[in-house]
Amino acid sequence: MGIFTRFFNKLRDPIEKNNDSKKEKAANSFQSEWEPISAFIPADEVDYQTVSLIATAIAAEDHPNRQFVVKKILQRNPESLRVSLIAASIAAGESTDCQLTVKRIYKKK
Numbered sequence: 001m002g003i004f005t006r007f008f009n010k011l012r013d014p015i016e017k018n019n020d021s022k023k024e025k026a027a028n029s030f031q032s033e034w035e036p037i038s039a040f041i042p043a044d045e046v047d048y049q050t051v052s053l054i055a056t057a058i059a060a061e062d063h064p065n066r067q068f069v070v071k072k073i074l075q076r077n078p079e080s081l082r083v084s085l086i087a088a089s090i091a092a093g094e095s096t097d098c099q100l101t102v103k104r105i106y107k108k109k
Helices: 002-033 045-060 078-092
Strands: 034-036 040-042 074-076 106-108
Touching: 002 034, 074 078
Parallel strands: none
Antiparallel strands: 034 106, 040 074
């Protein structure tokens, strides 16, 4: 029995290695041709004060002794939003009950 397992395991190992190398090559070619579009981009500095004031007011509620620090303010990327709306609308087609979520968006370099 050990002879058969050794024989068949030797046949499987090179095939799996070839499949792994093909997957790596495909992943590298995909990354070289496409770049991801982020869903959020940094907000304008003009909006920082207004957004941080509203966020801290909501977070503090009735506790004026609390301190809050807003570290990063992001806004939706308009390009990402537009693409996801168009893609979801096309995919939904005529079905009104359909809800779709766009996970990632890539654009060609």
